[in-house]
Amino acid sequence: MSNKQHTYDAIVIGSGISGGWAAKEFTEKGLKTLVLERGRDVKHLIDYPTTNKYPYEFEHRGELTLAIRKENPVVSKCYAFREDAMHFFVKDKEHPYVQEKPFDWIRGYQVGGKSLLWARQTQRWSDLDFEGPLRDDFAVDWPIRYKDLAAWYTYVEQFAGISGNKDGLPQLPDGDFLPAFPLNAVEDYFKKTVSEKYEGRHVISARCAHLSQPRQVHFDQGRGKCQNRNLCQRGCPFGGYFSSNASTLPWAAKTGNLTLKPFSVVESIIYDEKLGKASGVRVVDANTKEVTEYFAKVIFVNAAAINTNLILLNSTSSRFPDGLGNDSGVLGKYVAFHNYSARISAEYEGLKEFTTDGRNPSDGGYIPRFRNLLKQETDFKRGYAAGFSAYRAPERDMSGIGTDLKEQLLHKNLGPWQVGSHMMGETIPKESNYVKLDKDKKDEWGIPLLRISIDYDENDAKMKKDYLEQLTGMFTEAGFKNIKANDAGQAPGLDIHEMGGARMGHDPKTSVLNKWNQLHDCKNVFVTDGACMTSTSTQNPSLTYMALTARAVDYAVRSMKKGEL
Ligand SMILES: Cc1cc2nc3c(=O)[nH]c(=O)nc-3n(C[C@H](O)[C@H](O)[C@H](O)COP(=O)(O)OP(=O)(O)OC[C@H]3O[C@@H](n4cnc5c(N)ncnc54)[C@H](O)[C@@H]3O)c2cc1C
Ligand code: SF4
Numbered sequence: 001m002s003n004k005q006h007t008y009d010a011i012v013i014g015s016g017i018s019g020g021w022a023a024k025e026f027t028e029k030g031l032k033t034l035v036l037e038r039g040r041d042v043k044h045l046i047d048y049p050t051t052n053k054y055p056y057e058f059e060h061r062g063e064l065t066l067a068i069r070k071e072n073p074v075v076s077k078c079y080a081f082r083e084d085a086m087h088f089f090v091k092d093k094e095h096p097y098v099q100e101k102p103f104d105w106i107r108g109y110q111v112g113g114k115s116l117l118w119a120r121q122t123q124r125w126s127d128l129d130f131e132g133p134l135r136d137d138f139a140v141d142w143p144i145r146y147k148d149l150a151a152w153y154t155y156v157e158q159f160a161g162i163s164g165n166k167d168g169l170p171q172l173p174d175g176d177f178l179p180a181f182p183l184n185a186v187e188d189y190f191k192k193t194v195s196e197k198y199e200g201r202h203v204i205s206a207r208c209a210h211l212s213q214p215r216q217v218h219f220d221q222g223r224g225k226c227q228n229r230n231l232c233q234r235g236c237p238f239g240g241y242f243s244s245n246a247s248t249l250p251w252a253a254k255t256g257n258l259t260l261k262p263f264s265v266v267e268s269i270i271y272d273e274k275l276g277k278a279s280g281v282r283v284v285d286a287n288t289k290e291v292t293e294y295f296a297k298v299i300f301v302n303a304a305a306i307n308t309n310l311i312l313l314n315s316t317s318s319r320f321p322d323g324l325g326n327d328s329g330v331l332g333k334y335v336a337f338h339n340y341s342a343r344i345s346a347e348y349e350g351l352k353e354f355t356t357d358g359r360n361p362s363d364g365g366y367i368p369r370f371r372n373l374l375k376q377e378t379d380f381k382r383g384y385a386a387g388f389s390a391y392r393a394p395e396r397d398m399s400g401i402g403t404d405l406k407e408q409l410l411h412k413n414l415g416p417w418q419v420g421s422h423m424m425g426e427t428i429p430k431e432s433n434y435v436k437l438d439k440d441k442k443d444e445w446g447i448p449l450l451r452i453s454i455d456y457d458e459n460d461a462k463m464k465k466d467y468l469e470q471l472t473g474m475f476t477e478a479g480f481k482n483i484k485a486n487d488a489g490q491a492p493g494l495d496i497h498e499m500g501g502a503r504m505g506h507d508p509k510t511s512v513l514n515k516w517n518q519l520h521d522c523k524n525v526f527v528t529d530g531a532c533m534t535s536t537s538t539q540n541p542s543l544t545y546m547a548l549t550a551r552a553v554d555y556a557v558r559s560m561k562k563g564e565l
């Protein structure tokens with residue numbers, strides 16, 4: 001095929017949460033857009049093989065066999081890697097990487113990426129996050145503030161559909177929400193206890209990307225109201241939660257401007273020395289290994305944080321011997337993540353006249369960050385948010401045999417309330433937390449393996465201790481009993497919120513991207529997935545990737561019209 005046939009206006013690498021948004025925005029603005037995805041196609045509704053299965057239809061009733069666990073020591077640690085959804089996860093042997101230090105890298109290589117698997121928790125970041133590095137003296141200053149993103153948050157929330165309450169908290173800006181999923185009796189009780197006994201601490205309904213009450217724009221996407229099935233990781237037959245597959249990609253396809261190519265592994269970005277910018281990408285066919293080049297005026301890298309680092313590091317030329325846009329030498333460094341390694345559980349004997357009323361796909365309650373908000377009050381930097389949920393499990397009498405046993409099993413006695421919380425800590429990006437290319441080892445497609453060297457530090461340990469102490473105190477105040485504080489001691493990675501490596505900043509000497517997510521040193525390449533993040537906040541990151549992506553596409557298209565790219 002000639003170059004002409006391989007030429008588009010825009011190329012987007014990756015079709016997950018951020019790539020889906022880039023595709024939607026470019027195609028809506030009339031640009032012929034090529035989305036390159038290394039994994040297979042997953043068509044909404046059609047390719048969700050387990051979505052309507054009953055538990056008894058699974059060979060292992062939804063559980064993992066010992067053999068699968070043994071074969072997948074990394075991915076099987078993820079709570080969602082179970083019989084009903086494991087086909088959406090990368091298996092350990094399929095895509096190896098080198099762990100200089102233990103790192104559980106959880107991936108989803110398919111059209112839609114991890115948007116099919118995510119837990120859909122969606123909170124805006126605030127200026128406490130964007131001003132954080134400057135105020136608390138770490139990393140580099142973010143080149144943007146909340147005001148730069150506020151309208152874009154609204155824009156993506158309206159299309160994706162985010163449920164939540166307007167809670168009026170400075171650390172968690174309100175958005176344009178659909179109705180929140182209500183808290184149950186014990187979650188509500190804990191909320192009241194905390195607000196009475198702790199100034200500045202709050203328990204709110206978790207905000208999540210579910211259509212609690214769809215608007216016309218959601219029906220126009222072919223999506224419907226969430227049915228509270230809580231089987232989201234199988235793919236939702238109602239389009240009840242936001243995924244690229246249910247939302248942005250079909251929307252982009254409807255414009256007639258989208259070309260989506262699954263099984264297309266992007267090996268590198270091609271830099272044209274004469275033009276002084278990128279001209280296209282080099283792609284290896286996942287099945288045939290055939291190499292093809294595609295060309296475009298603008299390239300968005302949305303392969304998910306760590307893979308985006310890999311692609312940029314592997315895009316070498318005489319102008320950029322250490323990776324595209326890496327004049328600063330910081331590409332691949334200052335990788336950061338969240339710290340989800342602690343949790344607390346307990347029981348509550350009260351409120352037994354209530355049960356959990358149906359299922360709540362939002363995860364229950366959310367405790368926004370309350371540590372070091374207005375002033376430094378602890379011996380660690382930054383803070384943590386936390387989840388909080390309560391449920392009543394059935395207590396089954398398994399004694400007897402035959403008819404007696406059957407009757408006992410049918411009689412559903414609910415036990416006391418079980419309550420739980422998990423920590424969502426901010427980590428501090430450091431130069432010593434890095435990813436780089438292995439010099440010798442390559443994957444099946446001839447691409448260098450990634451070496452990952454990432455670890456928690458003393459700040460994380462102190463923060464975790466504080467979380468366990470504070471939440472134990474809050475649980476005690478609420479009269480919860482049998483409190484068990486658990487330091488899971490897990491390696492980084494399982495929070496699945498890896499960020500950084502190509503951070504945004506003011507100064508090209510210390511950062512890779514400018515305030516528009518554009519490579520300082522190669523203006524027609526943009527990075528709008530987690531790789532761009534200068535710091536990590538405590539909030540879940542994906543809503544911010546969506547907002548940054550829509551904003552960057554808008555800027556890129558305006559720049560193209562002015563002939564600047
Ligand atoms: C179980 C689970 C729960 C989560 N819960 C939450 C949550 O509650 N809230 C939240 O904000 N986030 C959550 N996340 C994280 C969230 O899924 C990610 O932040 C988000 O998907 C990142 O979007 P992305 O576009 O950067 O990457 P992805 O969605 O991972 O998409 C990247 C895509 O790029 C493709 N790709 C990679 N390399 C190449 C290449 N070389 N060539 C071509 N294509 C390539 C991949 O196959 C993939 O399809 C969760 C994740 C998991 C797995
Ligand atoms: S809880 Fe809602 S979004 Fe999840 S699978 Fe059920 S209907 Fe779909």
